[in-house]
Amino acid sequence: MSDKTKDNTVKDYDGTKTPLQTPDERVGYAVIGLGDLTEEELYPAFGRSARSRLVALVSGDKEKATIQARQLGLKDSDVYDYDHFEELEKRDDVQAVFIVLPNSLHREYTERAAKIGKHVLCEKPLSVSVADAEAMVEACKAANVLLMTAYRIQYTPHHQAAREILDNGKLGRAKLMTAVDVQTEPNEGQWRLKAKLAGGGSLLDVGLYCLNTARFLTGEEPYEVFAYTHSTEGDPRFTEVEESVQFTLRFPSGLISSNFCSYGTSKHRSLRVLAEKGNLLLDPAFDYTNLRLIRDTETEVTETLVKEVDQFALEIDHFSECVQTGQQPYTPGEEGVQDQRIMEAIYRSAKEGRPVQLERFEGRDVFRGKAPTQPGRERS
Amino acid sequence: MSDKTKDNTVKDYDGTKTPLQTPDERVGYAVIGLGDLTEEELYPAFGRSARSRLVALVSGDKEKATIQARQLGLKDSDVYDYDHFEELEKRDDVQAVFIVLPNSLHREYTERAAKIGKHVLCEKPLSVSVADAEAMVEACKAANVLLMTAYRIQYTPHHQAAREILDNGKLGRAKLMTAVDVQTEPNEGQWRLKAKLAGGGSLLDVGLYCLNTARFLTGEEPYEVFAYTHSTEGDPRFTEVEESVQFTLRFPSGLISSNFCSYGTSKHRSLRVLAEKGNLLLDPAFDYTNLRLIRDTETEVTETLVKEVDQFALEIDHFSECVQTGQQPYTPGEEGVQDQRIMEAIYRSAKEGRPVQLERFEGRDVFRGKAPTQPGRERS
């Protein structure tokens, strides 16, 4: 194997190279919440980032956090528990926090972070209610810090390529988008099944992928929703939150979006768009790796081979770029608030057994900031 | 290549052999309506059948019919025009008619056939309204002839295998069934786009595949439906009938069925069932050939290789067997009437913007006759 000279860059998924910033140039993050996602995805993502670095851990379990810190080359003093969170204020090397806590805690930690002047990258869903979500946007605005909803799929090449195919018109007008995001939540005690912590069931977690991706791929906002919820009778997992939701959205262009999410079904994640001259399939959609993007016309079936990238690194680096330049993120807090509004309408429709109207918005990408210059990452 | 002795049978799709009846033993058919389906599918199907034979053609275009008759080895005197249809009464070798006319003519020809004592195999949809469909059932009952709705998919191995997989419980409880049947109807002048002839748009044609298959695979009857219809503004094809329908059905077991049909979308036909322990995919579903049946669990993806058969031959031979034995067909007129009821409810829901309730039925296969002894065909 070769020992050839390498320049100090990371290769981007389109082949271009991003110069790696030196540690001092990078945006430093404190991660709050050290669950599976943090350990399995975020730690490696920081290792593959070009403008971000992990400099502090915040956790309720100091022992675990300390072990992890050592593995990461951090000092014991880089570990904070929830009570001492505000001490991060003194840390100039921490410019941003990444909130990876149960949904109902997003508001509290966003507000606490804003108060000590840290920018906030917050896992989806932004919160558990429209009111909370709006309060988070307000708090960050007041503190003059940035707020980004961590909608990973909007930063990933396969989903971006799907949007481009729909935009370029070769498939003609899209008529239906049908998305499924289901999985088995086996553990009765999981916080996701507790109304107080999760704020809802499968809709707020996996269903939000369907919803947010429908909005992202069309660039439009739905004006009407109809939904059914369903929980298997007698299943002890679904006493506080719903098991499944089937929801249908109508978009101004005439497109109908039909979606299904569930916590009681073997894992499957896919999305299909049926258009005049062909159809587009993401199967799997939404996943961290191995996404497949396939187009069907009457004469050809084509899979576009999109290079695999670290989706989390792209997402984090976009936020770092915003922090460094002061620009609004592509998926700011407002983008998360809008999904919260639609999810509330979905629950209302299911409860009242009738379609529910939503505020109409004209134009595209109403709640989004400037798109990443290059898909997912800027190059200088 | 071999000249080895062959016995006089047709091989069935499960490898067993059906003895070919001699011409005199077979049920003789007059086909009414000589369009594409008749020419491309039904003529070869009679050639592959074991208990059916084609003995007369009924058409408005005598010249075309005569050319086709000669190619089929029939005599010129085996051709009838619509005005002389009743002359078939004298033909003892014609025991049944196969109606392949535009939907709105189904009732008239069913009643005329019943009057002259011929059994009726009628293409789907059974008719254009519940009232007409019920009248057809009545007419056949009064005349003591059998009436079968030609629901091909209920006689075909892939769809039957899908039903068996759901029944055997290995995938656990089914939570969602999502089906798509869309195609482009390019020709403004086509009878399918004329309200008077077709009685409706994509729902009555391709949408009915989704609906009927959902009922077939579950064995249940839906108790509620919600629907949206949509026609692209300004598209001259969709001035009389709807372009697309998105409809959601609720079944007693808790299963939700989400369906989309359209005449304005590039061809796609698939069906997926999401269940507790895996999911089941037919892609394509509904087609005449090349169906694929795939099961997914957490550990395996399995495509069951079902032998290809002539689906129309299976369907016709089932009806012939009913004629010979006097038993009720698996998909009698009543099965068609029930779909007609649900389709009327779908249109009503779309029009009124609210879910519509349907009569509740307990038990399985409420409207079906005895299932074919062996999948699709009896062996003696």
Add this chain to the structure above:
Amino acid sequence: MSDKTKDNTVKDYDGTKTPLQTPDERVGYAVIGLGDLTEEELYPAFGRSARSRLVALVSGDKEKATIQARQLGLKDSDVYDYDHFEELEKRDDVQAVFIVLPNSLHREYTERAAKIGKHVLCEKPLSVSVADAEAMVEACKAANVLLMTAYRIQYTPHHQAAREILDNGKLGRAKLMTAVDVQTEPNEGQWRLKAKLAGGGSLLDVGLYCLNTARFLTGEEPYEVFAYTHSTEGDPRFTEVEESVQFTLRFPSGLISSNFCSYGTSKHRSLRVLAEKGNLLLDPAFDYTNLRLIRDTETEVTETLVKEVDQFALEIDHFSECVQTGQQPYTPGEEGVQDQRIMEAIYRSAKEGRPVQLERFEGRDVFRGKAPTQPGRERS
């Protein structure tokens, strides 16, 4: 379903229409040998042909032949046994014979047909030796009748499309072609396993598909071959003929072709071409239906959806056209002779454990006649 007027044509696989000739205009065929292929493929193919018709059957089993004749709308007097074959001379409506007999009988019936002035379409392999094959070509030349080797794959859209893709240069230079055609021959008593009738084992039957397709796709002739044969020790099926052959061919362009055929292996038929800028896959290759043609490059995987056609009808109609116009078939006897030469070299290489040289030929399509004007079929 529609009863709309249809013109009197068959739709070709590229969408154009071929006018159906009237029965009198068509080339009349006697089929010799009524095994599975004849019954399951050739009878339907004549039904789908545009310039061919089946008018006589020749068989050793008169009873079976008579039943089949009646089903086909032929008279009892259209059935001949082998002893009365020469009576076909008087039949002006029989212009050609289609020989579908065990390999070792091909020469005899070709010579007998030539003697009575009938054109010969002969199943592959043309014969069981170079000497016999050359004699057949001579006999037909002397009698001034056409001889065509029934190389179906050279008349079928998927294989033709594969050749076009390689020709158009978009994949760059082809470096390797690897083909597999294996199946299980379960029946010890089958004529294919008898040296006297078959003239060889898997090579002459399935292996010939690999060989002939390699020559067809490249248009070149191999100049060297190396081969291994193998028969499982103690397997009673393979006492007279070989079970498997692995053979490697070298072509003038530098392409290496690696092939495997077997009678002792679960069915699989595929072909892959590895080229500079991508690769081409036929999987399955060679089959009668459901062929799939897939291209892979670094950025895309594309399946070309080629319309399904009756491959046998295309093949037979090409020969009928040659009979009607006097032109040399695309795959004349000479094409079959060349494969016979290469197969003899394959057996010699395996026996002597060394590469065997073949006569070198420059240019493309050295042994082929004019290609069908349109893929597979001429239109007037």
Add this chain to the structure above:
Amino acid sequence: MSDKTKDNTVKDYDGTKTPLQTPDERVGYAVIGLGDLTEEELYPAFGRSARSRLVALVSGDKEKATIQARQLGLKDSDVYDYDHFEELEKRDDVQAVFIVLPNSLHREYTERAAKIGKHVLCEKPLSVSVADAEAMVEACKAANVLLMTAYRIQYTPHHQAAREILDNGKLGRAKLMTAVDVQTEPNEGQWRLKAKLAGGGSLLDVGLYCLNTARFLTGEEPYEVFAYTHSTEGDPRFTEVEESVQFTLRFPSGLISSNFCSYGTSKHRSLRVLAEKGNLLLDPAFDYTNLRLIRDTETEVTETLVKEVDQFALEIDHFSECVQTGQQPYTPGEEGVQDQRIMEAIYRSAKEGRPVQLERFEGRDVFRGKAPTQPGRERS
């Protein structure tokens, strides 16, 4: 997202958990050669390992090495250039070296490492000649250190699952194994295209995957080989080493293995085994991620979903376990020597235009150590 307590383990690909050793318990490695493989695969692999840690870097480019060291949390004093390699002797925390240098340097660094008492994990191919490879085995034996050939594929779940399927007999006797490993080596100046550094062309690099996997999957040793090499005339990349090799191996069980490797062909890596009752496909085979393992029988096509793991971590941890326990690696130096012998026979066959005999070995896994207790990793 969750902050739930996690135990200190890594999840293994079969769901079991391996306890993470503490830094002091782990085997410390110096990596020699900091090319793409090292940077992109080995650094992350050490991060995912359970009993291995990276403690020193050896490179000719000190600046690059220092930057990488800092990113990895190493000190500047952990970087060594080639001249100071022997200083590692003093480093008690370095028990093993991982050689990732051009092939022709493998012997030198193995011998130097052995001399200073370090165990050697050496990238494949073990060396550039049988003589060199045997010398390496001797040197390590003499110095009483372990030598392992880094045959990653023998430690990876998909390839192990393929071997198990062949072993369990459900597919019956395997008759053919056909493997392809081709790619484009675009860069004329690359060391892989220099005879002195690489010791050969595509065979020693990608072809070795085909060869080693054929031996691994069968557990047998080939007794005869026949080969063709080919280089495109005038291609400046292939003046020193061959572009492509087609080689056929015969195994004692009767299985024939047909292989193709190339540096002049668009990337493709697959392997198919044709057996009595079905066939087995790895497509892609050999890759670092996204391998697919598919079985075909007459009735089903089944893809086994094997969990993705870090293949390099499995490989390295196996060697660490051997270092800790003193057992012989599964793929010791001897395993590499045997491939070297076969590759020399392949080159000889191609040069002399005849099959070449190899020493016959009875029994299975003649050159392998004890298999990893659990696929790829031991659990205590």
